[in-house]
Amino acid sequence: MKAYYVYHVLDPDEGEIVMADTPGQAKCRADCYDAGDFTGMRARRAPEFDGDGGPPTDRDYLQKGWLVPCARCGRNIYSEDDAHFDRHDRAYCSEACLAGNETTPSTTPV
Ligand SMILES: [Zn+2]
Numbered sequence: 738m739k740a741y742y743v744y745h746v747l748d749p750d751e752g753e754i755v756m757a758d759t760p761g762q763a764k765c766r767a768d769c770y771d772a773g774d775f776t777g778m779r780a781r782r783a784p785e786f787d788g789d790g791g792p793p794t795d796r797d798y799l800q801k802g803w804l805v806p807c808a809r810c811g812r813n814i815y816s817e818d819d820a821h822f823d824r825h826d827r828a829y830c831s832e833a834c835l836a837g838n839e840t841t842p843s844t845t846p847v
Pocket residue numbers: 807808809810811812829830831834
């Protein structure tokens with residue numbers, strides 16, 4: 738399978754990486770497919786995410802210069818930040834989030 742970046746033309750920065758054999762299959766597998774506006778969706782190859790066939794992990798995204806939300810509090814983590822990873826390679830913004838100590842989700846507007 739190959740990696741595709743699937744996005745909507747109205748929101749091209751909010752796409753996702755999907756593993757699929759064809760662009761059409763990638764669009765069908767994307768979460769945003771449920772939004773219903775299939776005609777506005779695009780899929781382009783993202784060869785930097787080709788690999789073992791599994792979906793990329795947070796660690797993969799960060800290593801390739803993407804940002805990911807903290808798996809606990811949702812704060813953006815950038816590739817240059819000192820992210821913390823659990824055994825599933827989910828990224829956390831701090832030791833406290835990794836340890837699960839931060840119980841209140843951040844509601845501060847960005
Ligand atoms: Zn966090």
